[in-house]
Amino acid sequence: MTSSSTPAHAHAGPPDTKLDRHILIVAGVVVLGAIMSILDVTVVSVAQNTFQQEFGTDAAGAAWTMTGYTLALAAVIPLSSWAAARFGTKKVYLTSLVLFVIGSALCALAWNIGSLVAFRVIQGLGGGLLMPIGMMILTKAAGPERVGSVMAVLGIPMLLGPIAGPILGGLLIEKASWHWVFLINVPIGIVAIIYSWFALRNDEETSRPSIDFVGLLLLSPGLALFLYGISSSSEAGTFISAKVLVPAIIGAVLIAGFIWHALRSDKPLLDLRLFRNRTLTVAVISMTLFMIAFFGASLLFPQYFIGVRGETTLSAGLLLAPQGIGAMLTMPIAGRMTDKIGPGKFVLSGIVLMFLGMGTFVFVGAETSYLILCGALFVQGLGMGMTMMPIMTAALATLTNSQVPDGSTLVNVVQQTASSIGSAVIAVILATNLKNAPEGMLAIVSNTAPDKLPAGMQGAPVPTSFFEAAANAFGSTFVVGAILIALTLIPAFFLPRKKIASSLTEEDMDRAPIVMH
Known part of the structure; x- marks a missing residue:
């Protein structure tokens, strides 16, 4: 491998877009952290009913195990750029891993719902930094010529988390206990800490910047309040509620204040x-629409299989596997080719495939063939693999080394916000569609206890017409997801359709990429 002191521009010939052994080692570190952080969200979502039974709480109380984690992520992500500059990416990444592992172990020891929520917040404070810091490490290690390839590696846990989570969660809860939903992170986390200690290189210099306290007091609580308001809409079943509007509006005002200040x-x-960078701006808009549609739809698939088709959590997870297989097939190819010919063509093609896959679910019924549904999920997976990571590549590939920390933080703020909005919007629309259906259907689809069903339905067979009506409600909700996917075509049309030119300055190129010796 070329010595780290050799300027990047001194090499003759076309730049190499292949990932060498050293970059793959660094990528392995980041993927381990991402797997823990992302899987934890979907695995815990599967355990909601279990938490209600174990701790004697209601659905709203159990939901705080997810809300608390999300709010901790939102509060800490804005700090990632400053923390990387102040302490170095390796130290921050290791600290985040340690905090996440400690939080996971504490969660397994929780004695009531309050302690579990508190420990989930600790876990979220660590998990919130894993993705943005990991993206900084990978982007700097690979350099602009290979951003697409490394983003494809990082995209594997990001895309497969919503699919693997229900399978893993179902297995752990059915075969072991809820404690293992969290305990499984401990051995993986210890391996990741040791791996990171030896594989990551210490930053050669840190700028020791002072923290922007005004910005911190505006953005972190602003994001947390906004996401809390948005996520509360799922429980309220509407956006027109004081519980939703008050925190969301206060959060939006604080975010607007941060924009003015920044x-x-x-x-x-x-x-x-950074938004002066046209490619970054177009990529962020594309990513926002994509994330809202993708995470919203990810909520619908397992609910349809469980609530309408009567599948177990584990079976529902397995039925989603074709989506992951499709993504794994196209993601590495799209990553490598994006480095060579730009993201535009792949993203547009991927969005069309996703629209076709999700469009199939618009016509879903109570007895639609699993062959058709799994085929549609496979097509959608092919599109996913060609969409998310090329968009992220477009957002980061034109940035200089000094801009990567802010760019990575910005991308993660957008991802977290858009995914929360998508989940909330789709949940509210689905609940509205189900409420407009025959009495009792919402209770059936939501797996409500039998004694809470309407009088006359308790102990009686559920009419087939109810499940058909439920399927129609899901189909109507999938229309929204398909429309959002189609709208992504508009900003995606302006993404570069040729190789993205690097914005690295001579000074940036003279600096060594951060790789393992």
Whole structure:
């Protein structure tokens, strides 16, 4: 391998877009952290009913095990750029892993729902930094010529988390106990800590910047309040509720205040001047629409299989496997080719495939063939693998080394916000569609206890017409997801359709990429 002191621009010939052994080692570190952070969200979602039974709480109380984690992520992600500059990416990444592992172990020891929520917050404070810091490490290690390839590697846990989570969660709860939903992170986390200690290189220099306290006091609570309001809509069943509007509006005002402050500050917590970069702006808009549609739809698939078709959590997870297989087939190819010919063509083709796959579910019924549904999920998976990571590549490939921390933080803020909005919007629309259906159907689809069903239905066979009506409600909700996917075509049309030119300066190229010796 070329010595780290050799300037990147000194090499003759076309740049190499292949991932060498050293970059793959670094990628392995980041993927381990991402797997824990992302899987934990979907695995815990499967355990909601178990938490209600174990701790004697209701659905709203159990939901705080997810909400608390999400709010902790939102609060800590904006700090990632400053923390990387102040302490170095290796130290911050290791600290995040340690915090996440400690939080996981504490969650397994929880004695009531309050303690579990508190420990989930600790876990979220660690997990919130794993993805943005990991993206910084990978992007700098690979350099602009190989961003697409490394993003494809990082995309595997991001895309497969919603699919593997229900399978893993179902297995752990059915075969072991709810404690293992969290305990499984401990051995994986210890391996990741040891691996990171030896594989990651210490940053050669840190800039020791002072923290932007005004920006921090505006953005972190602003994001947390906004996402809390949005996520509360699922429980409220509507967006027109004081519980939803009050925190969401206060959060939006704080975020607007941060934008005003950041554009006038010399050293803001997050440099929003990056939006002057046209490619970054188009990629962020594309990513926002894509994330809203993708995470919203991810909520619907398992609910349909469980609530309408009567499948177990484990079976529902296995039925979603074709989507993951499709993504795994196209993602590595799209990553490598994006580095060579740009993201535009792949993203547009991927969105069309996703629209076709999700469009099939618009016509879903109570007895639609699993062959058709699994085929549609496979097609959608092919599209997913060609969409998400090329968009992220477009967002980061034109940035200089000094801009990567802010760019990575910005991408993760957008991802977290858009995924929360998507889940909330789709949940509210589904609940509305189910409420407009025959009495008792919402209770049946939601797996409500039999004694809470309407009088006359308790102990009686559920009419077939109810499940058909439920399927129609899901189909109507999938229409929204398909429309959002189609709308992504508009900004995606403006993504580069040729190789993205690097924005690295001579100074950036003279710096060594961060790789293992």
